[in-house]
Each structure stands twice: as C-alpha cells, then as structure tokens.
Amino acid sequence: MTASFLLIPAVQGMRRTLRKRHPKVLLALIVGGLIVALTLYYGLFRFLAHVAKAPMLGPIVGPMIGNLLVARFLEMIFLALFFMVVFSSIIAAFSSFYLDDEIRLLIASPIGITHIFWSRFILMLAESSWMVMAFFTPIFFAFASALRSPWWGYLVFLCYLGVYLLLPNILGGVLALTLSSFFPIRQMRKVFQFLSALVLAMMIIFFRFLEPEKLLNPRYFTSISSYILNLRAPTMEYFPSAWVQQASLTLFEGNLAGSLMTAWPLAATLLAGLLVLHYGAKRFYLPSWQASLEAVENQVLSLEWIRRVLILPFRGLRREHRVVAEKEVTIFLRDPAIFSQIFMMAAIVFVYGYNLAILPLKDLPSLYSGEINDSMVYFNGPFIGFILAAISMRFVFPSISLEGRAFWAVKASPLQPSRLMWVKFFFYLGPIWGLGLTLCYISNMLFKVTNPLLHWLSYVNVSLMAIVITALAIGLGALYARFDADNPLKVAGSFGGFVFMILSAVYVVNLLILQAYPLFRLYFIRFYPLTQPAAKVYIGLSFLLLIVCTIAWVYIPLRQGKEAIERYEPD
Amino acid sequence: MVLKDIRKRYGTFEALKGIDLAIPAGELFGFLGPNGAGKTTLIRILTGIIKPTAGQVTICGADLLTQPEAAKSRIGYVPDRPYLYEKLTPLEYFDFVAGLYALPVEQARQRGEEMLRRFALWEWREELIESFSHGMKQKVAMSASLLHDPDILVVDEPTVGLDPRSVKVVRDFFKDLVHRGKTIFLTTHTLSVAEDLCDRIGIIHHGTMVALGTMATLQQQARSPGSDLESIFLKITEEEEELPPATATSPAA
Numbered sequence: 001m002t003a004s005f006l007l008i009p010a011v012q013g014m015r016r017t018l019r020k021r022h023p024k025v026l027l028a029l030i031v032g033g034l035i036v037a038l039t040l041y042y043g044l045f046r047f048l049a050h051v052a053k054a055p056m057l058g059p060i061v062g063p064m065i066g067n068l069l070v071a072r073f074l075e076m077i078f079l080a081l082f083f084m085v086v087f088s089s090i091i092a093a094f095s096s097f098y099l100d101d102e103i104r105l106l107i108a109s110p111i112g113i114t115h116i117f118w119s120r121f122i123l124m125l126a127e128s129s130w131m132v133m134a135f136f137t138p139i140f141f142a143f144a145s146a147l148r149s150p151w152w153g154y155l156v157f158l159c160y161l162g163v164y165l166l167l168p169n170i171l172g173g174v175l176a177l178t179l180s181s182f183f184p185i186r187q188m189r190k191v192f193q194f195l196s197a198l199v200l201a202m203m204i205i206f207f208r209f210l211e212p213e214k215l216l217n218p219r220y221f222t223s224i225s226s227y228i229l230n231l232r233a234p235t236m237e238y239f240p241s242a243w244v245q246q247a248s249l250t251l252f253e254g255n256l257a258g259s260l261m262t263a264w265p266l267a268a269t270l271l272a273g274l275l276v277l278h279y280g281a282k283r284f285y286l287p288s289w290q291a292s293l294e295a296v297e298n299q300v301l302s303l304e305w306i307r308r309v310l311i312l313p314f315r316g317l318r319r320e321h322r323v324v325a326e327k328e329v330t331i332f333l334r335d336p337a338i339f340s341q342i343f344m345m346a347a348i349v350f351v352y353g354y355n356l357a358i359l360p361l362k363d364l365p366s367l368y369s370g371e372i373n374d375s376m377v378y379f380n381g382p383f384i385g386f387i388l389a390a391i392s393m394r395f396v397f398p399s400i401s402l403e404g405r406a407f408w409a410v411k412a413s414p415l416q417p418s419r420l421m422w423v424k425f426f427f428y429l430g431p432i433w434g435l436g437l438t439l440c441y442i443s444n445m446l447f448k449v450t451n452p453l454l455h456w457l458s459y460v461n462v463s464l465m466a467i468v469i470t471a472l473a474i475g476l477g478a479l480y481a482r483f484d485a486d487n488p489l490k491v492a493g494s495f496g497g498f499v500f501m502i503l504s505a506v507y508v509v510n511l512l513i514l515q516a517y518p519l520f521r522l523y524f525i526r527f528y529p530l531t532q533p534a535a536k537v538y539i540g541l542s543f544l545l546l547i548v549c550t551i552a553w554v555y556i557p558l559r560q561g562k563e564a565i566e567r568y569e570p571d
Numbered sequence: 572m573v574l575k576d577i578r579k580r581y582g583t584f585e586a587l588k589g590i591d592l593a594i595p596a597g598e599l600f601g602f603l604g605p606n607g608a609g610k611t612t613l614i615r616i617l618t619g620i621i622k623p624t625a626g627q628v629t630i631c632g633a634d635l636l637t638q639p640e641a642a643k644s645r646i647g648y649v650p651d652r653p654y655l656y657e658k659l660t661p662l663e664y665f666d667f668v669a670g671l672y673a674l675p676v677e678q679a680r681q682r683g684e685e686m687l688r689r690f691a692l693w694e695w696r697e698e699l700i701e702s703f704s705h706g707m708k709q710k711v712a713m714s715a716s717l718l719h720d721p722d723i724l725v726v727d728e729p730t731v732g733l734d735p736r737s738v739k740v741v742r743d744f745f746k747d748l749v750h751r752g753k754t755i756f757l758t759t760h761t762l763s764v765a766e767d768l769c770d771r772i773g774i775i776h777h778g779t780m781v782a783l784g785t786m787a788t789l790q791q792q793a794r795s796p797g798s799d800l801e802s803i804f805l806k807i808t809e810e811e812e813e814l815p816p817a818t819a820t821s822p823a824a
Binding site: 006205249318319320322323324326327330334404406408409410411412413414416529569570 | 615619620621625639640641643644646648650652654656658666667668669671672673674676699715717738762798814
C-alpha cells in the first residue's frame with residue numbers, strides 16, 4: 001500500500017506528460033507505433049512460418065527440423081533478452097535506488113525502508129523493461145502465430161513474459177544492492193553502462209557471426225546437418241530462458257495444464273528472488289544509500305589532447321558560434337557513457353558492413369547479377385538511413401536537452417536560442433554526413449555498381465537523408481526537449497526519440513517512393529526509350545517533388561524546434 | 572531600466588498585474604516580496620528569459636522585445652539557483668559565456684581570473700563545476716555575469732549558500748559597482764542586506780507593486796516612522812493580505 005502510494009508522484013508526472021501532448025499527435029504516434037509493431041510481427045511471422053516448414057528439407061523432415069529451429073531461435077531470444085534486461089536493470093537500479101534527488105526526502109520521512117525500496121524497484125522495473133516489453137511482444141506473438149497457438153495462448157504468454165522479465169530485474173536489483181555496498185556508486189554506474197553496451201555489442205556481433213541464414217540455405221546443409229540433430233536439447237537446461245521457452249512451446253501447442261506444470265520452476269525462482277531481494281533491501285538498502293552520499297564524483301580531465309584537436313576546425317567560426325561548438329565537443333568527451341555508446345554504434349556499423357560482405361551475390365545467375373547488384377544500391381539506402389537515424393537518436397537528438405537547466409545562460413545572453421540550434425545542426429551534420437558517405441562508398445564498392453546513375457544517386461540519397469535526419473534530430477530534439485534529464489539515454493528513449501525514429505523512417509520511405517518511377521524509367525532506358533512526353537514530365541515532377549519535400553522535411557522540424565526553444569520558460 | 576505595465580499570465584493565473592518601474596543608472600534597487608509574489612517572474616522578464624504577456628522593458632534605451640541582442644548585452648544575470656554546465660571548468664564556462672557576449676578572449680580571461688581570485692576560487696579553476704558546492708557555483712555564476720562588464724546587474728538571492736566571508740565580498744563588490752555607476756537590481760529575503768545596501772526598495776505582493784521608495788518613504792507609507800525594513804515589510808504585506816483583492820491590485824508606485 002505504502003509502496004504504491006509512493007508511486008503517485010511518478011504516475012502523476014507521466015499523466016501530466018501525456019496531457020501536454022496534442023491528442024492528434026498522440027493518436028498519430030499510437031497508430032505509427034502499431035504499424036511498426038504489426039510490420040515487425042508480420043515480417044517475422046512470415047519468416048518463422050517459412051522456417052517452421054523448412055520446405056527445402058522435404059514435407060516430412062522439413063516441419064520436424066523447422067519447428068526445432070524455431071524453438072531454438074525462441075530460446076536464443078529469451079536468453080539474449082535476459083542478459084539485456086539484467087544490465088539495463090542494474091543501471092536503472094543505480095539511478096532509481098541511489099541517485100534520484102527525491103530519495104533524500106523519502107529516506108527522511110517516517111516510511112519504512114522496504115516500502116521505499118519496493119516503490120523504487122517498481123520505477124526501476126518500468127524504466128528498464130517498458131521498451132523491451134513493447135519491442136519484444138510483437139516478436140513473441142510472431143512465434144506464437146508461426147507455431148499456431150490458440151488465442152488464449154497469447155494472453156497466458158504475456159503473463160509468462162511478465163514473470164520472466166521480473167527475474168532479470170530482481171537479479172539486477174540484488175546485484176546493484178550488493179555492488180553498491182562495496183564500491184562507489186557513481187563509478188559503478190559508469191562501469192555498468194560501459195559493460196552493458198559492450199555485452200550488447202558482442203551479442204550483436206556473435207549472433208551475426210552465427211550466420212543464421214545458412215540454416216535455410218541448402219548449399220550449407222551438409223555441413224550443418226549434424227548440428228541440427230543437436231537442436232533438440234536446450235542450450236542451458238537450468239536457466240530461466242529454457243524454462244520459459246519450454247512453457248511457451250507447450251502453451252503454443254494448446255496444452256495449458258502441461259505448460260503451467262512446465263512453468264513451475266519459473267514461479268518458484270520468482271518467489272525465491274522476491275524474498276532474497278526483500279531481505280537484501282531490509283538489510284543493505286539504507287547503509288548502501290548512505291554510503292552513496294559519501295562517494296564524491298572524481299572526474300579526471302582526461303583526453304584533453306583529443307579535445308584540443310577536435311576544436312581546432314572551429315577556429316575560423318564567429319566567436320559566439322565557436323564557443324557553442326567547442327562546448328559541444330567538451331561536454332561530448334566528458335560524458336562518462338560516451339565511449340560505451342560509441343562502441344555500441346561501431347558494432348552496428350560493423351554488423352552492417354559484415355552483412356554486406358557475406359551477401360550471397362556471387363550465387364546469382366550471371367545474366368542478372370549486374371542488375372541485381374545495381375538494384376541493391378537502391379534498397380541499401382534505407383539501411384544506411386536507419387544507421388544514421390539510430391546514431392542521431394543517441395548523439396544528436398539529446399543535444400538540445402543536454403543544455404539542461406544551464407540553458408538560462410543562453411536565454412539571458414544576446415545569442416538567439418535559434419542560432420544555438422543552427423550551430424548544433426551544422427556541428428552534427430558534418431559527422432553524420434561523413435558517416436553516411438563512408439557507408440555508401442563501402443557498400444557501392446562491395447556491390448560493384450556498374451551504373452553511373454545509380455552510383456551517384458546513392459551519394460545524393462545519403463546526403464539528403466543525412467541532412468533531413470540531422471534536421472529532424474535537432475528540430476524534434478528542441479520540440480521534445482527535456483532540460484531536466486541528465487542522461488542522454490533517457491532523452492533518446494523518450495517519447496520524442498520515438499517520434500524522431502518514426503519520422504526518419506517515413507522520410508526514407510518518402511524518398512524511395514518519389515524516386516521509384518524515374519529510376520525505373522532511367523535505368524531501363526535502353527529497353528524502354530523515353531518516347532512519351534508524359535514520362536519526361538513525370539520524371540521531372542518526381543525530382544521536383546523530392547526537392548520540395550526534402551526542403552519541407554528540413555524546414556518544418558527546425559522551425560518547430562526554433563519556436564519551441566524560444567517559447568521555453570525555465571522552471 | 573524602465574518597465575511599463577508588465578503583465579504575465581499563466582493560463583488563468585495572473586502572476587504580474589501591471590508593474591511600472593524606472594531605475595536610473597547608479598542605483599542599487601532592492602526588490603522584495605513574499606514567496607510566490609512574482610519576483611522571479613519579473614526578473615526573468617527583465618533579463619529576457621521569458622516574455623511578458625503585455626508591457627514593455629527598456630534597457631539602456633533598447634527595447635528588450637524588439638532589440639533583444641542590444642538590450643541583453645547590457646545586462647548581467649545571476650539566478651537564484653546557479654545551474655551551470657557541470658562538465659566544464661570555471662575557466663571554460665567563462666570562455667563560453669564570453670563567447671555568447673562576443674567578448675575578446677583576452678579580456679574575458681583577464682576578467683575571469685580577476686573574479687575567481689576575488690571569490691577565492693582560483694585554485695579550483697581546473698576542476699569541473701559538477702564537483703562544486705552550491706555557494707561555489709553561485710560565485711562562478713556571479714563571476715560569469717560580470718565578464719562583459721554589464722551596465723545593469725540583475726541578482727536573484729545573491730547571498731543564499733554563501734559563507735559569511737563571501738557575503739561580505741559580495742556586499743562590498745556591489746557597493747563598488749554602484750560607485751562605478753552600474754545599476755543593480757537585487758532580490759533577497761535577507762532584509763538586513765536590502766536595508767544596508769539598497770538606495771530604493773520595491774515590495775511586490777500578489778503580482779502588484781505594493782510599495783516603492785527609499786527607506787524613509789516606506790516608513791511613511793507603512794505609518795511606522797523609525798521602523799526597520801523587516802517590520803515595514805511585514806506590515807505592508809499583512810495589510811495587503813487583509814485588503815479585498817480589487818483594492819490590492821492598485822499599484823502603489
């Protein structure tokens with residue numbers, strides 16, 4: 001009762017945040033989110049349904065091995081999910097248990113320490129798991145559909161997922177309590193931010209190196225047939241991922257009683273975990289919180305030489321613009337989580353490059369290989385766009401919010417806040433554009449593009465995407481600025497970050513649609529000459545519309561962002 | 572500094588109900604009022620951080636709304652809560668602020684060093700601001716606000732969090748600035764500071780200026796000859812509390 005009472009301010013804050021949004025915007029976002037979830041669900045469902053049948057192995061062996069493959073895949077996802085949530089929950093626990101400002105007030109109040117702890121645990125749970133839950137639910141539903149689950153199987157599965165997500169959170173909570181009893185809390189958070197990114201990056205790379213697509217390609221079948229025979233045995237028999245996988249598979253078969261029987265170790269572990277955590281909180285929470293007050297942040301000014309090198313290019317700028325750029329570099333380098341995030345992004349870029357390198361383009365019939373390679377350039381655009389958007393979401397989108405409560409200094413100065421926004425736009429455009437062009441150059445090299453039109457068009461597309469994505473990140477970053485947030489990850493994972501990702505995807509689709517017709521006609525000009533005048537008009541109109549749309553995609557978010565920061569009134 | 576009929580409305584709540592005020596150069600003006608009276612709102616309006624719903628602010632002849640750059644370049648502002656860029660050192664922060672005001676680098680560094688030495692922060696110049704106490708941050712904010720040698724200094728609660736020695740330094744420094752012809756607009760709840768330093772004092776209550784003038788004028792207005800500022804403040808704000816709202820909104824200035 002008391003623990004839930006302590007959650008009232010957080011719930012009220014959330015309701016206030018939601019009320020601030022325009023109902024139409026909210027509706028558009030819900031619809032957008034549902035479309036993304038449905039796309040994810042449907043795409044994966046089709047893939048899994050295909051894998052479950054494994055038609056290349058024949059009608060008898062195929063479904064048998066296919067279902068085993070799907071089951072193994074499900075276990076891998078559960079396992080990966082577990083470790084991801086453990087690490088994110090430890091980081092969330094450090095903030096929620098120790099670093100949030102309101103804890104001082106709660107500790108000073110006559111409320112039992114375990115009530116305070118459980119209220120903080122629920123906040124931690126919400127912070128570390130809401131996005132995972134939102135993202136993974138359509139994925140798991142795709143598994144359920146591919147394995148032909150009855151309708152009630154989905155509902156029961158949600159309970160399993162909830163229980164399963166509680167376990168890594170409990171483990172994260174116990175680890176945070178234990179570690180903070182022995183080590184300075186602020187340093188621990190940094191270490192775990194780094195470690196979590198490292199583990200996630202390694203998981204991405206590891207999974208990529210497994211080359212799961214080989215499981216479906218008959219060319220590789222003889223070499224992996226022995227491996228498939230081993231698929232029946234779970235990877236980690238005594239781990240919750242195996243229990244929840246077994247319970248889910250039985251559930252999807254329509255056997256509720258059997259599934260519940262299989263799930264008992266999960267429930268027993270949950271109960272034991274809750275008891276351990278409760279005891280741990282009672283015994284260690286207050287002393288470890290008190291110890292966290294004594295741990296003084298001892299930031300060493302390292303990497304000063306890198307900072308000096310990085311600020312050199314801004315020497316030629318006007319003084320008021322230069323100081324903004326220099327401050328951006330300085331704060332960027334002193335963010336303790338920055339290197340883990342860079343590492344994470346590097347892993348995504350690496351996986352992208354590796355994916356291109358192992359594409360089975362050499363298996364294509366030679367007659368069409370040139371055309372297919374060329375068309376890959378066109379379809380590669382969205383992937384580069386996605387990488388640029390993901391990187392911008394982490395580094396560019398939070399940049400206005402990171403001005404933080406110190407933003408009054410800019411607002412009280414003669415520098416117009418909109419100029420600050422423009423400086424930030426150009427500051428981030430350079431690296432984002434450079435990265436886009438580099439990725440484009442590498443992919444064009446790997447695709448061995450023969451058509452000069454497509455070759456140059458890919459660079460133009462990447463440039464347009466870089467400009468629009470940066471403008472969206474800065475503009476929406478200002479529109480949805482959270483000047484009270486100290487952690488860029490929180491800003492990136494906020495409602496505004498979600499809007500940014502959706503709109504970036506919409507622009508990329510917009511770009512591809514507007515180019516589809518002219519490209520088709522120009523590429524196949526040797527087969528279908530442009531004899532009709534209407535075709536030329538359509539091509540011209542498409543490119544004109546593309547230019548107009550791109551200008552609008554840059555202008556509107558920056559304009560909205562400018563108005564938002566000019567309107568902004570500090571608390 | 573001239574304020575004409577400044578109003579600020581938040582939804583249905585009227586935080587400022589028409590403030591008129593003129594402060595000549597070289598005056599140290601004290602601005603007092605109970606919590607929630609509208610002091611910080613007015614300060615934020617006259618530093619250009621927020622816009623008034625109606626009214627005009629003129630700073631050294633420049634309209635703050637239509638010529639914000641010209642007006643803001645003449646003001647230095649020290650907020651009540653010194654939120655600064657925590658990942659910068661004081662010297663880096665000064666460089667940044669000096670850049671915002673387009674000051675020459677050398678002038679800014681020289682002035683920054685002078686201010687840090689005055690506030691006994693010189694040995695902390697290479698440390699990140701995040702490791703500073705509230706009082707130290709307050710001193711950094713005050714130093715930064717003076718880098719461009721503003722004609723008007725607006726200070727919200729200057730002595731909160733400062734040790735007694737620093738309070739004395741600040742008081743002497745304010746006197747020195749006024750002596751050099753600078754204008755200071757100061758809010759404080761430490762009435763002894765206001766009484767000791769200010770040439771004129773304004774008292775705001777429920778968004779209305781309920782009293783304005785020198786100590787003698789205020790004593791007269793409160794019908795309490797010889798009283799100290801604390802008694803005058805309590806009497807005026809209590810009287811206003813007792814009056815019906817319609818009467819309470821009439822400006823006293």
